[in-house]
Amino acid sequence: MITRQLKINDFLKYGILAPVVIWLMLFLVIPYFNLLMYSFWKNGPFAIEHTPTFENYIRFFSLKKGSGAPLWVLFDTFRIALIVTVCAVIISYPLAYFINFGIKNAKYKKMFYMLAVIPLWISYVMKAYSWTIILGTHGLLNSFLIWLHITEKPMEVFLYNDFSVIIAMVNIYVPFVLMPLYTSLEQIPRNLIEASEDLGCNPARTFFKVVFPLSLPGVITGATYAFTLSMGDFLAPQLLGGATSSTKIANIVQMQFGTSNNWPYGAAIGVVILVLILVLLALTGKVEKHFSKLDAEEGK
Amino acid sequence: MKKTLFCAFALTAGLVLLNGCKGKAVGTAAVDWNKIDFKGEQLNLLTWEQYADKTFVEPFEKKYNCKINATFFASGDDLLAKIKAGGGSTYDIISPSGDMAGYLVDAGMLEPIDTTHISAWNDIPETFKRNDVVKGTDIYGVPYLWGPDYVMYNADVIKKPIESWNELWDPQYVGRLALHDDISNIYMIGKMLGRDAADGQALYNMSDADLAYAKDKLSTLNKSIRKYWSNGGELENLFKNKEVDIAVGWPSTLKNLQDQGMNMKWCIPKEGCTGWFDRLMIVKGSQHVQLATLWIDWCTSAQGEALGSIATTFSVSNPKAADYLNADQKKIAMVDEMYQFFKSINFWSYVKNREAYNDTWTEVKTSK
Numbered sequence: 001m002i003t004r005q006l007k008i009n010d011f012l013k014y015g016i017l018a019p020v021v022i023w024l025m026l027f028l029v030i031p032y033f034n035l036l037m038y039s040f041w042k043n044g045p046f047a048i049e050h051t052p053t054f055e056n057y058i059r060f061f062s063l064k065k066g067s068g069a070p071l072w073v074l075f076d077t078f079r080i081a082l083i084v085t086v087c088a089v090i091i092s093y094p095l096a097y098f099i100n101f102g103i104k105n106a107k108y109k110k111m112f113y114m115l116a117v118i119p120l121w122i123s124y125v126m127k128a129y130s131w132t133i134i135l136g137t138h139g140l141l142n143s144f145l146i147w148l149h150i151t152e153k154p155m156e157v158f159l160y161n162d163f164s165v166i167i168a169m170v171n172i173y174v175p176f177v178l179m180p181l182y183t184s185l186e187q188i189p190r191n192l193i194e195a196s197e198d199l200g201c202n203p204a205r206t207f208f209k210v211v212f213p214l215s216l217p218g219v220i221t222g223a224t225y226a227f228t229l230s231m232g233d234f235l236a237p238q239l240l241g242g243a244t245s246s247t248k249i250a251n252i253v254q255m256q257f258g259t260s261n262n263w264p265y266g267a268a269i270g271v272v273i274l275v276l277i278l279v280l281l282a283l284t285g286k287v288e289k290h291f292s293k294l295d296a297e298e299g300k
Numbered sequence: 301m302k303k304t305l306f307c308a309f310a311l312t313a314g315l316v317l318l319n320g321c322k323g324k325a326v327g328t329a330a331v332d333w334n335k336i337d338f339k340g341e342q343l344n345l346l347t348w349e350q351y352a353d354k355t356f357v358e359p360f361e362k363k364y365n366c367k368i369n370a371t372f373f374a375s376g377d378d379l380l381a382k383i384k385a386g387g388g389s390t391y392d393i394i395s396p397s398g399d400m401a402g403y404l405v406d407a408g409m410l411e412p413i414d415t416t417h418i419s420a421w422n423d424i425p426e427t428f429k430r431n432d433v434v435k436g437t438d439i440y441g442v443p444y445l446w447g448p449d450y451v452m453y454n455a456d457v458i459k460k461p462i463e464s465w466n467e468l469w470d471p472q473y474v475g476r477l478a479l480h481d482d483i484s485n486i487y488m489i490g491k492m493l494g495r496d497a498a499d500g501q502a503l504y505n506m507s508d509a510d511l512a513y514a515k516d517k518l519s520t521l522n523k524s525i526r527k528y529w530s531n532g533g534e535l536e537n538l539f540k541n542k543e544v545d546i547a548v549g550w551p552s553t554l555k556n557l558q559d560q561g562m563n564m565k566w567c568i569p570k571e572g573c574t575g576w577f578d579r580l581m582i583v584k585g586s587q588h589v590q591l592a593t594l595w596i597d598w599c600t601s602a603q604g605e606a607l608g609s610i611a612t613t614f615s616v617s618n619p620k621a622a623d624y625l626n627a628d629q630k631k632i633a634m635v636d637e638m639y640q641f642f643k644s645i646n647f648w649s650y651v652k653n654r655e656a657y658n659d660t661w662t663e664v665k666t667s668k
Contacts, residue, residue, distance in 0.1 A: 043655075046407040073666050136541050156475050159543070160527050243525035246481075247665045259377040259482075260658040261384075 038267035056268030160242035177222030184218025353611035376400035388585025402432035441579030
């Protein structure tokens with residue numbers, strides 16, 4: 001009887017696990033393993049040569065004189081991703097705070113939250129392209145500035161440079177930061193805030209001593225989303241970048257699988273980015289855990 | 301004895317039957333190809349974006365009761381990547397330019413074409429049939445449309461034609477230029493250096509020193525570039541939104557902009573220009589070789605080429621297409637001066653050291 005019960009339990013346990021494991025194997029483990037294998041192969045004149053080599057990695061890390069070294073492109077992408085992340089957090093935080101604490105009516109709260117998240121339903125390309133209409137030489141922004149007499153002639157500085165790439169990415173990734181941030185703010189027990197006020201803290205002190213530290217896990221999760229997504233973004237730079245700002249590290253990877261047609265080299269760069277992101281995730285995970293622990297201790 | 305006789309009879313009967321089946325297969329070849337009903341069979345094109353215009357796709361679909369699906373590629377390497385990923389099970393017809401055609405033949409990625417079924421084969425001038433797509437007695441590509449990579453400009457803003465490629469570096473054009481996001485810009489530098497004076501192929505086989513020079517020269521042009529365009533539609537939008545005034549591009553873009561009322565003009569700088577010659581080819585392992593052959597036959601026929609040229613403004617390789625073009629269309633596609641025009645263009649060829657060209661191009665685009 002006990003063994004039969006065990007069998008059913010086993011069946012349930014493995015039965016539930018099996019689809020997940022199969023899914024992960026098929027769409028995560030095998031593709032990544034494949035990527036890793038490719039990165040050690042060599043691009044032949046007609047086909048990929050299956051002879052192990054470190055050539056692709058050496059090529060990536062060799063610092064060529066002057067521009068164009070992919071490693072520098074990686075640093076540049078890192079810089080852009082960092083700016084995007086900071087901007088996205090700066091925009092998302094007050095927004096999430098306002099929706100959480102500024103709106104008392106639960107119905108409106110939900111509505112505002114939906115409004116902030118709705119851009120996720122719009123196609124990426126459409127969002128990116130609409131920025132060309134806004135930022136273009138004869139776009140909305142320039143027309144507005146001319147109307148205000150701030151400028152006489154339309155300015156070209158808004159579009160086709162790092163600025164437009166960053167603006168579009170911030171616009172696209174704000175909901176990704178907002179969601180975890182909102183959740184973490186929502187979970188802060190209201191009595192902690194009341195207690196802080198009772199103990200004589202002014203709103204600013206309450207915010208910095210109570211609300212902000214407790215929302216940090218949300219900030220970290222959101223920032224990680226924004227950072228990883230903008231590190232891997234190749235569409236925004238391609239559509240909105242100019243002569244020298246349209247090539248980020250993901251574009252170089254994409255080029256290897258398209259125009260340059262060097263899959264092993266593309267795979268090697270992919271692996272480098274992957275490792276970088278994994279290290280980053282491990283770090284942020286640790287920081288997040290640290291703050292969650294504080295949470296739990298304070299909760300005691 | 302009876303048994304042996306029976307066996308012999310059975311064997312003969314079997315052979316006859318087998319032959320019969322074979323005969324039937326051969327028989328289809330003998331059938332008039334023009335009258336075959338393909339019963340909704342699908343033909344998959346992987347072509348430049350202009351080569352699936354409904355003006356010539358629809359009559360073909362109707363005639364053979366088939367369906368044409370088109371996927372587009374943005375550059376020769378893009379085409380290669382797509383064939384490598386998909387192959388004959390995904391695509392039947394491709395239209396590579398000269399930079400990729402020979403490579404595809406060498407790599408064994410194509411089916412030979414039975415030119416006896418290409419009715420225009422003998423009408424196509426021999427000068428257009430380049431031997432990079434011939435291997436032994438097999439022919440892998442049929443000449444289709446061709447044209448230059450010339451300078452086009454918004455004549456409302458730019459009052460005089462660009463006479464030399466060097467003028468693109470003129471400070472007055474800072475931020476007003478668009479070039480193709482492609483290694484063909486390196487050929488342009490080769491052209492400016494006059495490297496092809498003695499040997500036309502030299503542009504596709506430039507030395508390391510020349511490539512380094514091209515990198516520096518193109519990098520200094522970056523500040524004049526508003527955007528590197530990656531497809532014709534993107535370039536069109538750049539002109540329409542008045543983001544650029546001058547570009548190096550294809551005649552089809554120029555025509556579309558003119559059709560929309562823009563005052564667009566084109567010119568070929570005195571150093572000459574490069575250009576492309578597209579051949580239609582069948583991908584190895586294609587499941588619809590017969591239908592694909594018919595498609596090539598239709599596209600390269602006098603009427604098919606005329607429709608192609610009207611849709612794209614590209615030049616034709618079948619001179620008889622002139623019969624289907626009016627005076628204006630002939631002028632746009634330079635049909636009357638086609639041989640002279642052909643001679644003035646250095647057509648893209650396979651670049652052996654493609655990696656070095658690609659690297660140079662990436663370096664240009666990431667130079668700060």
